[in-house]
Amino acid sequence: MKNEELDRIIEKSFKVEPGFKLPVDFAQKLTMKVIGREQWKTDLREYLLLSGVLLSLLLAASGFYYFVDKAFVLKVFAFLSSNLVPVISVVFILNFIFFTDKVILRYLFSRWSSGTKQKGKSAFF
């Protein structure tokens, strides 16, 4: 058997595509996933930014009011420190509602809508 002939056969076989395949809608599914991920990141960033702004405003307002009515501010701080557990609970609940509204609900909604789209597509085809 001649080596050149074998080489020719082998070279030709090298050009044959391997039998690995991806689903037809791979690109669409992937894009939806990327959009979802980016949306999640944006929502989380937005939530952190808004929380930061709210906290800064609160601190600035109490700082400003400290110079106007020192006694009142001290009274408020005394009230807060004597009712630490209920105050923390209220802050936690408010924060949770805010987080759910800004991040979790949006995430669940986008997942639900992309799931419906996928189902709709497969039902259509």
Next chain:
Amino acid sequence: MNDAELINQILNGNMNAFTFLVNRYQKLVVHITGRLIQRQDELEDICQEVFMKVFQNLSKYRNESKLSTWIATIAYNTSINYLRKFKKGDEVNPDDSAALRNLTDYRSDEFEKADLHRYIRDQIELLPVQYRTVLTLFHLEEFSYQEIEQITGMPEGTIKSYLFRAKALLREKLKFVVDEDSLKLVKEITNEK
């Protein structure tokens, strides 16, 4: 649309452009990833990981290399990491005698026209991972030696050596299984295609 325009569109938030990019390069990624990991059930997840990395790092891409080379590099590194993670690291260091033993036995009297290309393709899948990589990049994707060097980090000499040795291994194997009669069939097939 050329690659530079495509990247600009994606960076400006056009997700249809990203779908377009995935469609354009998914064959390249499937060939590299598939040949390296050889698992159809894991292929989709790994290809997804590759394109996620492409998307996340697209802003860092500089036009120093072709986009296909850059994507191929990500696909190669992701696949190699997968192989290392699942303890297939021994496969990364090729040993020709072991590779030759790995190639399946095939008697010439079983040789049939329709089986020929599948047989050789199966033998390629049995080669060590580095051989499969350079064969895929050089012959199937038609990257140059320099580009393969950029993708895999192997020196040019090593790439050439792997290409030569892979071919030599397959030639050795075929010599034993393909007789003169079969070669006539082979000629017929290659003339047909």
